[in-house]
Amino acid sequence: MVICLPPQPLDPAESISLLQALTAVADPRRARGRRHSLQSSLLLAVGAVPAGARSYAAIPQWARCAEQAVSGCGPVPHATTFGRVLSAVDPVALQRALTGWVRARREGRRRRRPGDVRHLGQARTVVAVDGKTLRGARTSDGEQTKLLAVFAHADQLAITQIEVVGGDELAAFAPVLDTVPVLRGVVVTADALPCQRTHATYLRARGGHYLFTVKGNQPTLRRAWAWLPWAQAPALIERQVGHGRTESRSIKVLDLEGAPEAQLFPHGARAIKVVRRRRCSGRAKPSVETVYAITSLGHHDADPRLLAGWISSDWTIENCLHGVRDVTAGEDHSSVRTASGPQGMAALRNTAINLIRLRGGTNIAAA
Template identity: 60%
Template sequence: MPASASSLSASLPASATVPGPLSAADSIGLVQALKAVPDPRRRRGRRHGLQSVLLLAPQAVMAGASSWVAIAQWAATAPQALGVCGASPSAATFRRVLAAVDITAVEAALTTWVTGRQARARAQQPAGTTAAACRTVLAVDGKTLRGSTAAGGRPTKLVCVYDHAHQLVLTQVAVPGGDEVAAFALALAALPELADVLVTADALHCQRGHADFPATRGGHYLFTVKGNQPLLRQELRCLPWAQAPGTRRRGTGHGRTESRSIKVIDLDGTDAQALFPGARRAIKVVRRRRVGARKPSVEIVYAVTSLDHRGADCRLLADWLQGHWAIENSAHHVRDVTQREDASRIRLGAGPQLMAALRNTATNIARLTGHANIAAAQRTAAWSPTAITEALHAA
């Protein structure tokens, strides 16, 4: 017998309040958070509540659904083991309702939920962890939804904020007019707390305004420096790196050998410090990579940070620079390959962003319930739909 959306959502209680000095948002479960999203429809003629539709959709995505039709098929075949019966929303209902919903309100609700869960995870740091090592580090990065169509015929582009340590996508915002730089502050402004948070970003976001924004809320930055800041990059190149302390790392894997040399210099009193607001230290990374018997390649990368020597040592700065690219493998690659985002036929309006939010939510739930392999978590959900409800309870 088909599953009832209302019955299914009613069986998913909000998570219990977590003890300890956490934010108020930590007591808000996904069900409760989604209650804040306004229903765009008139009361007359409603057959399925908005919250039911919003809760069924990420559950279907957890099981591998990547279209409105697939979401509706999953909702219609949810087993009686979930304790529900009755009619479920059709593909047309999912498409119509989710295309009309206020995407900003949906993103805000999901951010409220996941930042609360992030706070709970942070509170479980092992005893003896230093303040620097347990610092929250967030990566800001853009992603293009290749199959979508935004205003002017361009594909939709989103800027995401990703938690390095817990591999959670905390929020995403649409890029206004295709300008990823303009969306940087919008994405960070959606977060409830930036005090003592370190923001990492690639060279595109190495902008003076971007350095100022975290500081206004008590945060810090770590930015890669490339050709879009030519004067700063030249000053960094001319620093006395030969005398600078550093560390070296070596690793092998996937048929390649790679070594990294990382050096750090204080910028107090240097010309480089005057070129970029809040800059306290510079980092130089020399990467040497050999694939098989090929000639090794060498790449030199510079970065600046507003953290002084008390905020992080050379090892942590190296970890955070390398960790920034985890968003590519742990978030973007998962959406592109495992969740088949690049093949999505949902193209118009807020639909592409809404589906991206559902994919982020499915991945976040998997991470929060201990799944390192999202493809394996998706297969488990497809084979055993009751595991989805259990995951929502646990998240």
């Protein structure tokens, strides 16, 4: 496969800073027989994936025609070298180093632009947790590789990810957040599956907060939320018109302090009810969806408008990360399947997406 160079390859300063960041990743290979450094091999892989590389063989193909800023690492390693490196390297450490490098560049740009003030909703870090199956990556026993990722709402950056062992996404919730050094003050959003008492206790023990959707996997909580006195709560209503449809969203929030329902879920501070109505052109009746949620955030921590925005933006991990890796990066068509190779390649795709977003890009496919 012939690969085109990306429109904005890493410049020499970026390449040097990335090489320095990659020194935090331990080299799993034996010292004897090494011909290429781990950092230079990973640097080439980071450059190749945004250019369209989906396999180990495509990385050296791209590197041989890359600009001097990238190819100055020395002779280009063979495809088998990239395969050995990405199959053996610690993928969590790789993702941590790459994300740390991207975020350091983001903070540097903010310091150079003091006029860029974050609005209230961005003052608190909010992250989403969600899983994704790599359909093209199967182990020898036929099982598909599944990854659980953490994604920042405001910056739309992939922060970290781990492999889900045995398909148990619930068991991977705390371990993936263990790879995030600081959770104090961070709000973690998730759909219904991670809405578990143990997860709520874990997050509060680390100083974080949760905002969980409540569905049928928590039947007692779901029934209790449906019977709360919502008529007594004021409604915040937002409307949008466009793309041939009219949408409205009503959010109501009830304080659980002193209420018996507060005992149903650890550290539950407020109950939330969101009613979404959508009317498409040419249709007489609108579609109506009711969503319940629970949060550990008190009324001093976030107002209803912020909560509504965070509930709505929880889906961005699907559309802005997992969907992009599938549709644009062709992740599900990649046959890389050995050891930690699938997770390592996913970390490189995350970094490619992060870089494009850092540069202000919104259309990943066009970039």
